[in-house]
Every structure is written in structure tokens, then in C-alpha cells.
Amino acid sequence: MEALTTRRKVLEQKRMTLLERIYLPAIASGMGITLRHFFKKKATINFPEQQRPVPRVYRGLHILNRDEQGRERCTACGLCAVACPAEAITMEAAERKPGEENLYREEKYAAKYEINMLRCIFCGFCEDACPKDAIYLETTFAPANYNRNNFIYTKDMLLLGAKREEIKPPLTQ
Amino acid sequence: MLTSAFYFIAFVTVFFAVMVIAAKNPVHSVLYLVLTFFGISANYIFILDAPFVGIVNIIVYAGAIMVLFLFVIMLMNLNAEAEHRKSNAFLIVGAFAGGSLLLIVVDAIRKVDWKSVSGQESSGGAIGSIKVLGKVLYTDYILPFEVASVLFLVAIVGAVILARKEKLPLTVGQISHPVSES
């Protein structure tokens, strides 16, 4: 049969020679290798103190954007929830009351907007789907937590300028 | 002091020896036998001033032979329920064999010249030391010693012959070298 690739290697299984059978030379050379690794630079990054830089296009925690006047851009159309492959986004819409024009840009807004960060795969499809430029992915990520409920980010945690715990890794140049 | 220590050690040893027979579980029996060997070794080391013999007793019997015993019994997975009733013929033969052994032991004890035995204690700690033992073994008892070693050699050769099987198409050695001469 014709070989499909050039990477095929014929494995030769020969009886071991005497030098191989006493194991010691092979063991010695192996131990030389491990000893060299002993003094090599460590690959570990000591996480909390030291952080691996992420690129500017890194897709991290979401943020709900505001416009120039500080009004929420989201109109609760639900396209992000539809686009989401992990079904991590849920929302409830509400109608803007008179006098709330300085809070919400559109006539309909999201009364409730939740993202389950344990479900989210940080693909960024919501960002692509949004017609109002309302949702963006930041370059931060969520710190560890003991409680699963704490990973469901509510609207007041997602809005631009909201206070939330997040880890901000340095950005690459 | 020494006498009471001897009686204590002897009592413990005999107690464990009885437990070897009394224990229902074979594994417990073996463990009691190990303890019996420890008792005998304690006698050698502390009473008879023969630490070499005592330690060798532990190494050979407790450390090697009894481990093999335990090994086999653990593999057979015997337990108290699995033990079936022995037939009466078995009991009679066993009683006869045990009785003859007892007779020999009693006879041997009767013939011992007790005075010369107790006299040896005065020769002090040197009696059981390795130097004395080695000298005695390689001068006075050289023939029995060498005969015993030949006996062991015979046993080893016998064991090798028993362990050798006819060549099967696939042996363990060939598995480790799939492409061999054959």
C-alpha cells in the first residue's frame, strides 16, 4: 500500500544490546536531562502576583455600554440572547416611563439583564449581534468564588461604571 | 532476674505457639507463628547471649519464610468458614505423627546432662558471639556445615528443575522482545 504521509516511521523492535540491558547508561543520561531541567527557568507564572499579559482583543467579562449622555444603550431586543451559543444571557424588557429619558436611550429597555458567567464561553457573538452597540467584552475576567450563584452577573454588575470584582491582566503592546 | 525473664519470654512464646493451632483463621495462625519466632529470637538474644543466632532467626524465618507462607495463604484466601471437616483417618495419622515427635523430644530432654548445660552459662557473653560461632562452625563442625550447604544446593537445583516448563510458543521473555530469533 502506498504510504499516505511521509511521516510514517517503521518501528524496529530489536533485542536490546548488553549495554542497553544493564540500564545504567540510559538511566544516567536520563538523569542528566532531568538535572538540566532542574536549573532551567521555570515556566510557572505566580498568578495573583504576576499575570500573563493578554492581547487587546481579549474577550473577557461583558459590559453594558452607555451613550455619550450616560444613558443605557440596551433596548432589550434579545438578539444577544439568541446569538448566544451557551444560552448564558437572560433578560426582561420594560417600557421607558416619561421622565426616564436621561436613563435610557431607547423607548424600551432591559429591566433585568443577567449573564451566567459559568455558562458563558466568551465567544463574543453577543457583541457581534448587538444592533445598538450596547454590549462589549472587556479584557478583564472573573475571580474565583465559592458560590455558583455569585457567577450570575446582574445588570448592576454589568453596566458601565458598575462596581464589581474583576481581575485586570496587563495588556500586550 | 534472668530466670524470671526467661520464664516470661518462654511463657509468651509458648502462648503464641498454642495460638497458632487455636486460631481459626489461617492468616492469624501465620501471624502468631511469626510472633512465636520473635519469642524464640528474644530468648536467643536476651537470655542465651547469642544475638547473631537470634537476629538470623528473625531474618530467615520471620522475615523471609513466614512472608512466603503468608503470601501463599493470602492468595488462597482461606477463612474459617471454608475449612471443611477432616476425616477420622486424618486425625489418627496426625495423632500418631505428633505423638512420635513428642516421644523423641521427651527422650532428648531426658538424656540431657543438666549440670553441663548450666555450667556453660559461666563462660560469659562470648559463647554466642559471631567470632566464636564462626570459629566453631568452620573448625569442629566443618563437615556438617558443608553437607548442609550441599543440601541447599540440591534443593535450589531441584526448585529450578521444577520451575522449568517445556517451551511454550509464547513465554514471558518473548513478550518483552516481540521480535526475537524464533
Next chain:
Amino acid sequence: MVTLAQVLPAIILIVVIFALTMLVALYSTFAERKVAAFIQDRVGPNRAGPGGIFQPLADGVKFFMKEEVIPVLSNKFLFILGPSIAITASLMTGVVVPWGPDITLFGKTYPLQIVDIEIGILYVFAVVSVGIYGIMIGGWASNNKFSLMGAIRASSQVISYELSMGLAIIALIMVTGTLSLREIVEQQHGWHWNILYQPVGFILFLVCAFAEANRTPFDLPECETELVGGYHTEYSSMKLGFYLFAEYINMFISSAIMSTLYFGGYNYPGMDAVNEFVGPVIGPLIGFAVLFAKTCFFIFFFMWVRWTIPRFRYDQLMNLGWKGLIPLGILNLIATGAAVLYFK
């Protein structure tokens, strides 16, 4: 009768050596993780205390806090006896090791060895061979197939390798002419280390020490890929801790004995000049430090090998033991005998 004043130095020594053994075993677990990490280009545990120095304490506390599980169908007495024997036997071997030359304190000379028995090597041998009962009893009492397999592997392995270890030691005894560890060390004064006379014997002893201590590449009794956890599959909490601890104590003691038998113990080149310079108190302590350094090197060596070599297969293990090491040991024995006859 013996008085307290006579016994007190021995008791103090016993306590010190016990504490030292425990401490070394404790920190061996830490060192093992660090060495493993460094060989694998990692940094290892570094969170508990500066540089992770309190990690062994955290591990110990964890062991004590864990739930203790005793299988219902196990033999309870033997189940508890197993780890106890394992750790007792491994602690007992340290008794005959001469940790340093005689030390002179307050005008009196004390030996830095708990007891010097005439047959020191054999004592070590006997205690090691008894230690295997800990594993066998534990493995059987667990009433678990994997435990039993582990126990059986352990016992057959230890018996096989004890033979070649015995042959290596006999060759050494032919050179030294004594079984007392103290005398063996005294004979190696300065740089007359036995490794120069018994290189093959040392390699034999080293390989067997690995097998006896159940260390990689001979750690088949606890081979995870085949036997879950080996003989300690059913053990939890501090009983498991005892087994693991016994392994590290064994490693420490066998390192100390290897240094004693083949690498001159507390002797080092130029020790006479140093002793004259520093006096009879500091001198022995330097000797102890030298022995300790050698021991630490061997402990490191044990770990270094563990994180380098994969495990042997079982038939390879037995082949190596019976067809490799024992003939080599006998050859070494004959060669040593001939050399001793020729030179003396």
C-alpha cells in the same frame, strides 16, 4: 541497677534522633514535591509560609482532619496494626546508625549512636524484613483485591531484592571484617571510603535500597495505573499518612545507612586537622553535619531518580532481581573474596 544519670544521655539521644527522623521525613515530603516541580520546570508548593516552608504542616493537619474510613468487612485489629508496624519498623532502624563520632560534653564522652551492637548490619536487615509485614497485613486486612495484589507484590519484591542486598553486604563485610556499623565507620577514617573498594557492591546495594523502600522505579506495590493505590487503597486519614511517612523514613534511614556503609559515614578528608582546630565538641558536630549532608544528597538522589525513570514492569523487576542482580552479587562476592585473600 542502672541509674537515671547513666540512661539520661541515651534517652536524650533517642528523643533527638526520633525528632530528627520525623522532621526529615516531614520535610522529605515537601522536598519531594519541590524536586518534582523543579525537574518539571515548575516551582512547586510556595503558598504556605515563605517559599512554602509550612506546607508539610498543612499536609499533616490535613491528614489529621480527614475522615477516617475503616471498611466494614475488614479485619479491624489488623487494619490498624498494618500501618503501625510499618512506621515502627522504619523508625527502629535508626537505632544502630552511628550519627557522629564520640562527643565530649562536661568532661564526659558520649557516643552519638543509641546502641552499638555487634551485629548492627544484621539488625537493620532484620528490622527491614519485618517492616514488610506492615504492608502485607494492611493489604490483606483491607479485604480489597487491589490492596492484596499490592501487598503480594510488595512482599515478593522485598524478598527477591533482600537476597541481592544480602550478597552486597556480605561482600562489604568481607572487606571490613566486622558487622558493627560503628567499626565499619571507624575503618573508613578520612577518605578510605568503602565505595573505593566495593563500587559494584554499592550499585547493588543502591538498587536494592530502591526496591526495599518501594521507590520508583520499583514502586509496583502502589502502582496507580494498575492497582488504584496498591496496598493502601482502603486507607484514609492518618493511617494512610503513616504508610506514606514510613516510606519517607525508610528513605531517610536507607540514605543514612548507605552513607555509613559506603561513603564513610561522618568521616571526611582532612577531618583530623579540623578536629584539632575546633575541639572535641564542635568536631563531632561537624562530623554529624557531614553525615547529614551525605544523607540529604542520597534523599535527593532517591527523588531525582523517581522523577526521571518510569516504573519497571513486573516481569522486568523479577528478571532484574533474580537474573541480573543476584549473579552480579555472587560474582562480586567471589571477586571480593579473591582480592581479600590476595592482598591480606
